[in-house]
Amino acid sequence: MEGTPGLFVSGTGTEVGKTVVAAMLARTLAEEGKRVAVFKPAVTGLEEEGETDHALLRRASGSSQGDTEIAPYRYQPPASPHLAAALAGEEIEPERLRQAARAAAANADAIVCEGVGGLLVPLSPTYLVRDFAADLGYPLVIVASPGLGTINHTLLTLESARAAGLEIAAVVLNPWPEQPSEIERDNRETVAELGEAPVEVLPQLDLSRPGTWPPLQFCCRRDENGPI
Ligand SMILES: Nc1ncnc2c1ncn2[C@@H]1O[C@H](COP(=O)(O)OP(=O)(O)OP(=O)(O)O)[C@@H](O)[C@H]1O
Numbered sequence: 328m329e330g331t332p333g334l335f336v337s338g339t340g341t342e343v344g345k346t347v348v349a350a351m352l353a354r355t356l357a358e359e360g361k362r363v364a365v366f367k368p369a370v371t372g373l374e375e376e377g378e379t380d381h382a383l384l385r386r387a388s389g390s391s392q393g394d395t396e397i398a399p400y401r402y403q404p405p406a407s408p409h410l411a412a413a414l415a416g417e418e419i420e421p422e423r424l425r426q427a428a429r430a431a432a433a434n435a436d437a438i439v440c441e442g443v444g445g446l447l448v449p450l451s452p453t454y455l456v457r458d459f460a461a462d463l464g465y466p467l468v469i470v471a472s473p474g475l476g477t478i479n480h481t482l483l484t485l486e487s488a489r490a491a492g493l494e495i496a497a498v499v500l501n502p503w504p505e506q507p508s509e510i511e512r513d514n515r516e517t518v519a520e521l522g523e524a525p526v527e528v529l530p531q532l533d534l535s536r537p538g539t540w541p542p543l544q545f546c547c548r549r550d551e552n553g554p555i
């Protein structure tokens with residue numbers, strides 16, 4: 328989106344750690360002294376226990392955005408957003424999402440957006456997460472698990488991203504074990520080689536203690552490759 332730099336955090340699927348990685352990126356940027364906005368086009372599964380994605384993103388970024396400013400569409404059932412909206416008698420409107428993301432970015436030095444599920448998840452019957460990422464135009468961070476199966480999932484996601492013209496900032500393997508196995512170490516190298524993308528790792532964290540979170544420095548490198 329014009330002006331404010333940003334990152335779009337997607338993943339190989341649901342529950343891979345997109346919110347955690349987006350939160351780490353937001354906190355890293357905030358610790359650099361930036362005013363950071365966070366955004367997520369739709370949050371589903373509000374009926375489930377635990378901190379919501381928008382609440383963790385707000386806590387990590389230090390932003391004072393309200394729930395609707397972070398996530399314009401929020402639904403109780405843990406379903407794909409197109410279905411959760413339909414069950415509520417609604418349809419998610421792409422233009423409302425673009426305007427809300429633009430408004431969030433306008434008041435910040437940087438914005439971190441989290442997708443929903445993976446890139447081909449429908450926000451509405453005709454508008455995918457990938458379409459929204461392309462509309463925003465921010466470099467993509469792809470979160471993936473470190474273990475068996477991740478080469479295929481990550482390469483498919485990279486191919487899908489590039490087919491839509493998305494720029495790749497990095498793949499993040501999460502949570503990266505203290506003592507990675509041979510498979511995990513090979514996954515890291517193979518994804519970097521075959522995927523032709525930088526691969527970063529994030530260890531298991533105590534999410535209740537932000538002071539212990541390691542910075543994800545790749546988002547604020549000041550060299551020519553730094554996305555922000
Ligand atoms: N590095 C980590 N350290 C500690 N806990 C983690 C880490 N990564 C993920 N988790 C935990 O794993 C679960 C899934 O992570 P997260 O909510 O970030 O996934 P997600 O991809 O955002 O899921 P969704 O598709 O529902 O948005 C959460 O309970 C989160 O706290």
Ligand SMILES: [Mg+2]
Binds near residue numbers: 347441
């Ligand atoms: Mg999430």
